[in-house]
Amino acid sequence: MLTTLTIRDLLLIDRLDLEFQPGLNVLTGETGAGKSILLDSLGFVLGWRGRAELVRQGAERGEVTAVFDLAPGHPALAVLDEAGFEHEGEVILRRVNNRDGRKTAWINDRRASGEILRRVSETLVELHGQHDDRGLLDPRGHRELLDAFAGVESELEAVRTAWSVRQRAARALSEAEARLTAARDEEEFLRHAVGELDQLDPQPGEDEALDIRRRHMQAAERVREDLARAHAALGPEGADGLLSDAYRRFDAAAPTLEGALDDVTEALTRAMDALAEAEQGAARVLEALDYDPDELERTEERLFAIRALARKYDVLPDDLAAHADVLRARLMALDSGERDLEQLRADLIAANGTYDAASTKLSERRREAGGRLDAAMARELAPLKMERAVFATHVTPAEPSALGRDMVEFTVATNPGAPAGPLGKIASGGELSRFLLALKVCLTGDESGLTLIFDEIDRGVGGATADAVGRRLASLAEGGQVLVVTHSPQVAAKGAHHWRVEKSVADGLTTSNVVPLSEAERVTEVARMLAGDRITDEARGAARALLD
Incomplete structure (x- = not known):
């Protein structure tokens, strides 16, 4: 769980100290106030790719520190142990960006490479951005998503190993045949x-x-x-x-x-x-x-x-x-070449048999998991006001490879009687966001220890649908931690903790700040999200109703 985020001299942020809590944490604010800057800062300390110029104007360097409280057995601890880093139940990540572009990272006050930083951060935080649903439109990524849901690591490893043996056997036979042909030419x-x-x-x-x-x-x-x-x-x-x-x-x-x-x-x-x-x-x-x-x-x-x-x-x-x-x-x-070829042919036949068996088992697991994923998606889509939508996982034959012999594609039918088709052609923007949320919920499953961040996952939806999205996010945050950047008052009202991102100008210098909101301030912020700049008593009443 992310407990503390400290930012110094990064982009529009001068000094910022945030203490996050378990459950659903929501961040709201006017468009352009700097919500994306906050995520850029977090991505920087986690080693993610981001903006090239991060240091605040007039500063020599920018710095971000993130503190994570880890439960026993958290996957990050295994990464730290393997890399030789000491730890006592928490991980402190610190990264500095100098004006000349040099970047330096520390883990628990010890210098760390970018590779180790990214390996650790992958076990700590998962970000789903505004355009993350674009990945759902590419069938090339569907197989990987299904495999993550199916938990077929051992089956995949067996297929990779069998494929490697098969490739070596095929290569050995081909080379032996080439040598024999060349030998016959010079007999x-x-x-x-x-x-x-x-x-x-x-x-x-x-x-x-x-x-x-x-x-x-x-x-x-x-x-x-x-x-x-x-x-x-x-x-x-x-x-x-x-x-x-x-x-x-x-x-x-x-x-x-x-x-x-x-x-x-x-x-x-x-x-x-x-x-x-x-x-x-x-x-x-x-x-x-x-x-x-x-x-x-x-x-x-x-x-x-x-x-x-x-x-x-x-x-x-x-x-x-x-x-x-x-x-x-x-x-x-040359004289014994034909006998050798017979053995190599037999080796290739055996390798093909092993690969066929392993890939068949993987295909069966994928088809079985596809059925479970479809059922899980149906359960998740209903609370998101898409109870009539049908999500289907298609596992079809493909050219053999180290990943098996399957092509996986997700299709949807958003209305009864409507033909199913690829997500990008059938689903609208708001529907894609909800499909993404449902899919992430299904793929996350019982996985613990990850801080999930959703950046405007509720765009394109409003009213009862936005309320449903907020309820699902709150449910997802139970027993864990979810951070949501949102413009939806219905989603913001479901947060257990609420921060507002503000932008101000002083002495010609623009800065962004993030402030925690009290209960009364939350009413005002949600009312602003409902009514705009002129907050009426009716808007405040509606805000209180949402918060209640």
């Missing part, structure tokens, strides 16, 4: 490429190994002849033969020289041993350099084949094996 290429790669069977690292082996063989071909000559120079025909001959000669002469050649023969022995070791090492090197000339040719052929395939498929030589796996997988997908 010949895939089979040739996989065969070519499988035949060569390149391995990661093979390119480098072949290149190293090839370079070794090429190097061996260049140096082997020189190494063979050097090896021969170490052998019996070369250094080994000469050293052996010299050793024999020194050794033969040694006995006659009585040990003079011992050092020479020992040195020659060491030299011959070292020479033998060098000759053996050279022989091993020559043996290692000995290769099959055909091996070089085979190595080069395989190396060049690997590199040619790498260029052909635009990959690195080491990636040929992985590329072959990719192509092989695409070929396998």
Whole structure:
């Protein structure tokens, strides 16, 4: 419930402090006195879209504070808890509009984003403006209104989920069919490429190994002849033969020289041993350099084949094996694609079945709720002097979507025997207002905690009909809170609390003010609404009768 509304320097309001009460609160005043400004101010603090320029002329900033007293379990508390805001049974909303256009909001003295402010305000206040009935004329909004009345949140969620699964299944099947079609277009290429790669069977690292082996063989071909000559120079025909001959000669002469050649023969022995070791090492090197000339040719052929395939498929030589796996997988997908399609088709059939079941259940709930809404509307229209009007909810098939397979349209017949038709073509302005009031009453139901605001909901009606509207508003306000901006004395007389909006001019500056009315002042205000500027005793008497 809205308990306090404080406005500073906004539009035509200088300073205004209002304390609202439970029940039916009515606001009256001359046309242009500023009733819409009061609603603009309330909408501003609630985060609703409104006028761009709000700051009162001559002020640096405008500010609005609204205090709501909340019952335990109020929906706003859940929003505050989720957003991490502390609360103790009340919500204080404050919003400031600076002259430069910057807007800042607080909830319980903590900065709040516009999104959080709007989420909270949606649970606090519901406004039905002068042109709110235009929404009744658009059948696109009728389904949402019926769903709100039916309370089909779980059924709607089931349909949304089933629709999402159905869409994914349909998309998966479509994409698989496209892939299979594309794969069939390249089947010949895939089979040739996989065969070519499988035949060569390149391995990661093979390119480098072949290149190293090839370079070794090429190097061996260049140096082997020189190494063979050097090896021969170490052998019996070369250094080994000469050293052996010299050793024999020194050794033969040694006995006659009585040990003079011992050092020479020992040195020659060491030299011959070292020479033998060098000759053996050279022989091993020559043996290692000995290769099959055909091996070089085979190595080069395989190396060049690997590199040619790498260029052909635009990959690195080491990636040929992985590329072959990719192509092989695409070929396998082609071979198994039809089996996969069968499974995807089965998945789509199952998803369609789930969606059909969920949407059928939702349709049944909507048709059942449509009947209840029609009956509830009949009960509500009678007290509003429209007991002969017939309100009908039509639920007809529509294209499947995430919201089900139904189109919903409200039609009315305002007189017996008259054809039913869309609200906009059948109902007059005053009738639309009453249809709106009745529909809002039906949709609100047992919902508690919302402050309902009606802005001139009684326009276009008068006399007994206006009295009926006032009685229905008063009944709606029982146990809750309703604020009504009205020009109807019959509606104003039904208020439990009455405020008058006044406009004054002082020192060339226009300001609006809202004042609570005493019982005597209410008589005068209702008399003014009945008689105009010249209030007669008869008007006062009529006002007292209405108030009584």
